[in-house]
Amino acid sequence: MVESTPRRATRRSFLAGTGAVAAGMTLLPKFGWGAEEKKLNFYNWDTYIGETTLDDFKKASGIEVKMDLFADNDELFAKLKEGNPGYDLIVPTNDYTERMIAANMLIPLDHSKIPNIKNIGKAFLNPAFDPGRKYSLPYMWGTVGIGYRKSRVDGVPDSWKWLYDSSKYAGRIALLASPGTVLQVGCKYKGWPLNEKDPAKLEQVAEMLIKQKPHIKVFAEDNGQDLLLSGEVDLTMEWNGDILQVMAEDKDISYVVPKEGGLLWEDTLAIPTGAPHPDNAHAFINYILDAKVGASIADFIQYATPNSAAKALMSAEYTGNPAIFPSDEVIERCETAIYQGPEYTQLVDRLWTKIGAA
Amino acid sequence: MATPIGPLDYSRRLWVRLTLLVVFVFLYAPIATLIAFSFNDSRRNIVWNGFTLKYYEKAMGNEGLIEAFANSLTIAVISTLVSIVLGALVAVLLWRFRFPAKAGYEGAMALPIVIPEICMGVAMLAFFSRIGWPSDMIWPFNLSAIIIAHVSFSFPFVAVVVRARLEGFNRELAEAAQDLGATEWQVFRDVMIPFLRPGLVAGGMLAFTLSLDDFVITFFTSGPNTVTFPVKVYSMVRFSVTPEVNAASTVLIVVTVVMTAAALWMQHRAGMKAEEAAG
Amino acid sequence: MESWRRNPLVFWVVGLPPTAWLLLFFMVPLALVWVLSFAELRGVVDMEVTGTFANYARALDPLYLQIFGKSFVFAGLTTLVSLIFGFPVALAIVFAPRRWRAVLLLLVILPFWTNLLIRTYALIAVLRTRGFVNFTLEWFWEKADALLALVGLGSLHLLGERFEPLELLYNNTAVVVGLVYVHLPFMVLPLYASLEKLDRSLIEAALDLGASQFRAFATVVVPLALPGIISGAILVFIPALGSFLTPDLLGGTDSQMIANVIERQFKSANDWPFGSALSFLLMYLTFGALALRALYSRRTAGQGRG
Numbered sequence: 001m002v003e004s005t006p007r008r009a010t011r012r013s014f015l016a017g018t019g020a021v022a023a024g025m026t027l028l029p030k031f032g033w034g035a036e037e038k039k040l041n042f043y044n045w046d047t048y049i050g051e052t053t054l055d056d057f058k059k060a061s062g063i064e065v066k067m068d069l070f071a072d073n074d075e076l077f078a079k080l081k082e083g084n085p086g087y088d089l090i091v092p093t094n095d096y097t098e099r100m101i102a103a104n105m106l107i108p109l110d111h112s113k114i115p116n117i118k119n120i121g122k123a124f125l126n127p128a129f130d131p132g133r134k135y136s137l138p139y140m141w142g143t144v145g146i147g148y149r150k151s152r153v154d155g156v157p158d159s160w161k162w163l164y165d166s167s168k169y170a171g172r173i174a175l176l177a178s179p180g181t182v183l184q185v186g187c188k189y190k191g192w193p194l195n196e197k198d199p200a201k202l203e204q205v206a207e208m209l210i211k212q213k214p215h216i217k218v219f220a221e222d223n224g225q226d227l228l229l230s231g232e233v234d235l236t237m238e239w240n241g242d243i244l245q246v247m248a249e250d251k252d253i254s255y256v257v258p259k260e261g262g263l264l265w266e267d268t269l270a271i272p273t274g275a276p277h278p279d280n281a282h283a284f285i286n287y288i289l290d291a292k293v294g295a296s297i298a299d300f301i302q303y304a305t306p307n308s309a310a311k312a313l314m315s316a317e318y319t320g321n322p323a324i325f326p327s328d329e330v331i332e333r334c335e336t337a338i339y340q341g342p343e344y345t346q347l348v349d350r351l352w353t354k355i356g357a358a
Numbered sequence: 359m360a361t362p363i364g365p366l367d368y369s370r371r372l373w374v375r376l377t378l379l380v381v382f383v384f385l386y387a388p389i390a391t392l393i394a395f396s397f398n399d400s401r402r403n404i405v406w407n408g409f410t411l412k413y414y415e416k417a418m419g420n421e422g423l424i425e426a427f428a429n430s431l432t433i434a435v436i437s438t439l440v441s442i443v444l445g446a447l448v449a450v451l452l453w454r455f456r457f458p459a460k461a462g463y464e465g466a467m468a469l470p471i472v473i474p475e476i477c478m479g480v481a482m483l484a485f486f487s488r489i490g491w492p493s494d495m496i497w498p499f500n501l502s503a504i505i506i507a508h509v510s511f512s513f514p515f516v517a518v519v520v521r522a523r524l525e526g527f528n529r530e531l532a533e534a535a536q537d538l539g540a541t542e543w544q545v546f547r548d549v550m551i552p553f554l555r556p557g558l559v560a561g562g563m564l565a566f567t568l569s570l571d572d573f574v575i576t577f578f579t580s581g582p583n584t585v586t587f588p589v590k591v592y593s594m595v596r597f598s599v600t601p602e603v604n605a606a607s608t609v610l611i612v613v614t615v616v617m618t619a620a621a622l623w624m625q626h627r628a629g630m631k632a633e634e635a636a637g
Numbered sequence: 638m639e640s641w642r643r644n645p646l647v648f649w650v651v652g653l654p655p656t657a658w659l660l661l662f663f664m665v666p667l668a669l670v671w672v673l674s675f676a677e678l679r680g681v682v683d684m685e686v687t688g689t690f691a692n693y694a695r696a697l698d699p700l701y702l703q704i705f706g707k708s709f710v711f712a713g714l715t716t717l718v719s720l721i722f723g724f725p726v727a728l729a730i731v732f733a734p735r736r737w738r739a740v741l742l743l744l745v746i747l748p749f750w751t752n753l754l755i756r757t758y759a760l761i762a763v764l765r766t767r768g769f770v771n772f773t774l775e776w777f778w779e780k781a782d783a784l785l786a787l788v789g790l791g792s793l794h795l796l797g798e799r800f801e802p803l804e805l806l807y808n809n810t811a812v813v814v815g816l817v818y819v820h821l822p823f824m825v826l827p828l829y830a831s832l833e834k835l836d837r838s839l840i841e842a843a844l845d846l847g848a849s850q851f852r853a854f855a856t857v858v859v860p861l862a863l864p865g866i867i868s869g870a871i872l873v874f875i876p877a878l879g880s881f882l883t884p885d886l887l888g889g890t891d892s893q894m895i896a897n898v899i900e901r902q903f904k905s906a907n908d909w910p911f912g913s914a915l916s917f918l919l920m921y922l923t924f925g926a927l928a929l930r931a932l933y934s935r936r937t938a939g940q941g942r943g
Contacts, residue, residue, distance in 0.1 A: 465924060467659065
């Protein structure tokens with residue numbers, strides 16, 4: 001497939017000073033107004049789009065979408081850090097969106113090209129990580145909680161204690177292999193804010209985890225739900241959508257957000273700097289935000305949509321599912337992660353290394 | 359009537375055969391599982407749920423997967439050929455010549471083997487973006503960045519294997535050929551290369567394997583249009599190992615087996631023809 | 638071995654292509670990263686090279702040195718196990734009838750043309766609690782249990798109340814198994830190349846002189862295969878040391894290797910200078926070991942063994 005993309009405008013050398021970087025960021029070649037070729041390079045999570053969305057978009061607009069996959073936010077970030085290799089639309093999670101905004105890696109969105117913004121629920125229009133939705137728009141949202149096997153667990157394990165601080169289910173539990181998330185949720189368990197920055201308090205959470213380590217079977221990369229399904233573990237910390245997918249295959253599995261609260265996340269649509277087809281990207285975002293399209297995507301991937309117009313079209317089974325749409329009371333207890341700068345990231349990594357080595 | 363086991367008939371000895379069996383079971387049990395589960399009628403592929411061919415259909419129809427696969431093969435073939443040449447040259451150089459700072463040179467040649475893959479991946483990424491390597495060339499030139507990176511980490515491996523082979527080369531053969539009037543090039547071509555062939559083949563197979571399976575370094579040097587099979591599969595598999603991935607892998611195995619069998623058969627034929635011609 | 642001056646044309650013709658490649662497409666990129674290890678973070682993505690040694694100082698912290706040590710142990714074990722199992726395999730292939738050799742070699746290589754990730758997931762399917770090994774063991778257990786019941790000893794529960802599956806996964810053993818699984822052909826191939834040119838008359842001579850099979854093997858075959866053993870050991874030890882996917886997927890909470898830490902620096906920790914410092918420390922250490930080996934072999938070669 002021969003594709004000629006306009007020369008990438010920005011080549012950021014990691015040796016350059018910040019000033020030059022910021023100046024270089026804003027250059028974008030344009031071959032006349034709106035004369036982009038009809039292509040779009042979409043960089044997305046796996047199985048995170050509707051079954052026919054890309055084909056339907058092509059039929060509606062003539063633009064062909066090529067979708068590449070990445071496995072986690074770190075990969076996305078590392079790939080784009082040294083310069084955009086040609087992607088037009090990406091799907092970072094809220095704290096990474098924040099980080100990318102801080103690093104001038106995203107271009108501001110032209111809301112006039114996205115009339116379907118009106119479909120988005122009020123609650124999502126002005127988040128702390130992107131006030132006024134200048135750089136991103138919400139795609140899907142959800143929680144991190146505990147997936148468990150009903151028949152092997154006493155009652156409903158609605159506390160993080162069973163994962164963080166108890167030997168009751170020793171050898172039968174799994175946590176996420178995500179340093180930030182595990183430490184943040186640990187803070188919630190201790191009754192502190194999710195985004196607690198105090199190194200002393202974080203050390204305490206690390207100590208707790210070191211004590212708990214012999215009881216933890218594994219830190220699951222992204223397959224906690226598979227471990228649950230295969231019987232390898234009986235309780236796992238996981239994203240709600242993943243657990244939902246295995247709940248469909250095994251009625252013995254269920255999901256709960258513990259009483260101390262969990263993590264609330266939001267995946268966003270954003271356009272990286274240096275995108276060769278920003279207009280097409282805007283058009284695609286607008287297409288996704290359409291009510292019917294949004295509904296069909298949500299129906300296929302079974303995550304919570306922030307699109308109120310789409311939600312109104314969904315079945316009661318979907319909207320009434322507490323694993324997809326937690327009650328307001330549950331949402332109250334949860335918090336969103338914020339990006340806290342390189343020192344925090346370094347601290348988290350050092351503590352994680354310490355936990356692993358202990 | 360079975361012949362008695364000769365003193366050098368190691369391959370007929372019980373302990374050798376037993377180890378061979380254990381090793382092969384160990385190597386192939388997961389492969390067998392992989393192939394068996396490619397027919398599993400279950401999206402998550404943890405528990406057996408019935409026989410189906412639909413994931414083969416999905417894999418065959420997955421354009422992105424096929425393109426990635428074609429890319430992987432192209433890269434592997436080209437980088438293997440270049441690696442064999444460069445690796446053989448290095449091995450001969452180190453075997454034949456004394457020169458200043460030779461130990462340092464040997465150390466430098468060992469670096470690509472020593473370096474953590476991720477470090478090399480980042481280095482290649484930084485290098486290519488720094489010198490402004492063009493990104494919008496047509497196929498197969500757009501794979502050049504990946505091919506270059508693959509050659510860089512493969513040819514030292516080939517050199518090590520060929521070097522081990524060279525240790526057993528009898529210099530007198532080369533000298534005799536020269537006495538008989540052969541030029542350097544003729545000695546190399548007609549005396550050394552035939553001797554080196556098992557080493558070159560072994561080294562080449564190693565380079566091919568390394569290239570085909572590489573993930574980390576390729577990840578850092580690839581872009582939207584130059585996705586390779588491992589990179590594609592890695593991103594698909596991080597969510598769950600659907601049978602589609604198993605199906606694609608099975609197809610890959612079958613294709614490589616067929617290709618290698620064909621290559622071996624052709625070599626066998628060429629060998630027989632040479633024997634006929636000579637005899 | 639001749640001095641390069643005796644034949645400079647051949648020397649340059651042979652030496653220039655690989656050297657130029659190594660310089661341009663390896664040394665230069667590496668130098669870029671080396672420079673990075675002396676940089677500091679400035680803000681979210683930028684780094685400024687300040688010539689600081691702070692990253693190396695952090696890398697020498699006992700926390701990280703301990704992980705280095707553990708990684709060396711894992712890699713060493715992997716090498717040893719690969720050698721123990723790889724040697725008979727290489728031997729079998731070399732001494733097999735000619736037409737079998739290519740087939741056997743191919744059979745050894747073939748699993749490694751499967752994607753590493755897939756293979757590892759397949760290995761997981763074999764080793765896990767509800768995997769093949771445990772299924773097979775459970776089958777045997779049930780048969781044995783039934784047999785005992787038949788004989789009237791059922792109520793004694795001699796084999797335990799219930800079949801306890803083996804915990805083969807998510808621990809350090811699994812990591813070594815996985816590493817051996819990945820690196821075995823890198824041991825077999827050099828061994829094969831080296832054993833193949835073995836002069837069989839030497840073994841026959843030893844046997845004729847009255848040595849037992851074992852003695853002939855230990856004192857003739859093994860030493861003559863030494864170049865192959867060393868090549869194989871290097872080709873296994875070093876990649877095993879630097880692997881992160883295998884411990885990531887197969888390991889338990891205790892199985893962190895140095896490459897996992899390095900990988901995290903380039904990804905979630907976003908600390909490229911520190912990651913570079915750790916990588917270079919790893920390389921200096923291994924480079925040092927290799928240099929020692931080169932020195933040793935030069936000395937023994939100088940003693941007339943060449």
